[in-house]
Amino acid sequence: MTKYEDIAYTIRDRIRTGIYEPNTLLPNQSEFVEEFEVSRMTIKKALNLLISEGLINSLRGSGTRVMSPSLWGRNVTTLDKMEFDKLQLPEDQYENLSFELLKFEVQFPQATTQKQLLIAKEQPVYYLKRRYSLNDQPYVYEELYIPVFLVPELTESTIEHSIYQHIANTLKLSIGGTNKNIYADFANEDDHLYLTCAENQPILVTEQVTYLKDGKPVEYSICRSAGKQRCITSVSAKSA
Amino acid sequence: MTKYEDIAYTIRDRIRTGIYEPNTLLPNQSEFVEEFEVSRMTIKKALNLLISEGLINSLRGSGTRVMSPSLWGRNVTTLDKMEFDKLQLPEDQYENLSFELLKFEVQFPQATTQKQLLIAKEQPVYYLKRRYSLNDQPYVYEELYIPVFLVPELTESTIEHSIYQHIANTLKLSIGGTNKNIYADFANEDDHLYLTCAENQPILVTEQVTYLKDGKPVEYSICRSAGKQRCITSVSAKSA
């Protein structure tokens, strides 16, 4: 943890617990400099993080204010929670979530998968299919492709724990970012089967490539969910 | 324009025109310091912008590389193009785009609109409905709510030009960020009418609140489009 991440964490916590209330001014940057005993640049970096999360906004000449909670983004701050980013669930729902591994195989990649993962057709990938249920109701199901050469020791028990934690802790690799495509589709046979949804139910589809810090795609996933059950949130704020 | 924005613009251009090629190393930060005659912090800020756009990635000890184009985000850098952010079209398609203003009224806001725009029920809002067509095919239609007190001089000709440019240039206000919710829905009567889509066609819906730098919501919009015609892209990369 760097200093500015620590400070961001502290201030984020004060906002979420209501110590700093919506639409009120935060202490100014000089006061934070005194409290945390760091330089102002470091404070600014911490605040920029919170700005990009939609928690606060600051205005030259005017001060830094806590935003209205309706504009807050979901904060996916820690790696082990990254797994839930695709599900877009509020944190308090995690405990009601269960999942089943429906398939776990090794394949040569199809053309689309090659393109998304930037690999040759001779490079094998893990293919896995799994379904998440919320309060025992089917919620989303996901197809996942992971290059074998990047994650050489994937096992069922690893998958059941957390793939991201395995990537981070065992393989010492870190996530650099994601690229998502989102669209609506007709329900197909798999949707009927796994989401138990009606004929012609609209399906929300997320295709996502996750890449490591070094830019190598580590995962290509296709997530499907029924109708309005799942709603994807995206916040973008100018932190500069 | 600040120095780091200028530098980011220059480097972005070199990447998009192929001067810096995908998967090759960029000059290191010290070389950029010499070329642009600024401090390294300023170079870092410029690079951070490009990292958050998914154009490059940098790795401590290893250097900064141009990412594979398949992972690049769409860059909505200028305000007048912000209007097209909701449409998620590649830039070269803008010329094939036309739109019709279907409705332009003033209303007292409904409960949802009050909540999204954080206003009281007595504060009037503009309500407008418009449809965008791509190559004369219906593409998306949008319902828009804008508080009258924030944009007091909205006229039909302003709308036809660019609402965002009016906000920026005439009212001297700047956009702070957006908050989107995305889901899939059944086609309703309006969809049949405006998108000329078949019964039960899946519809992609984007509900978006756009707020100003001072945090005040300035626009609540609901965008609907048919099936796979429109695909929303979202890139998130860690720039810190």
Place this chain on the structure above:
DNA sequence: AAGTGGTCTAGACCACACC
């Protein structure tokens, strides 16, 4: 006029990758 946040500097030290 006073106080705010945004930018920028010139240097320092450190973590990490690669040879």
Place this chain on the structure above:
DNA sequence: GTGTGGTCTAGACCACTTA
């Protein structure tokens, strides 16, 4: 070990809001 990017400092100047 050498070179890379990431963090951090202590100060400066500037743009802006508010009174």
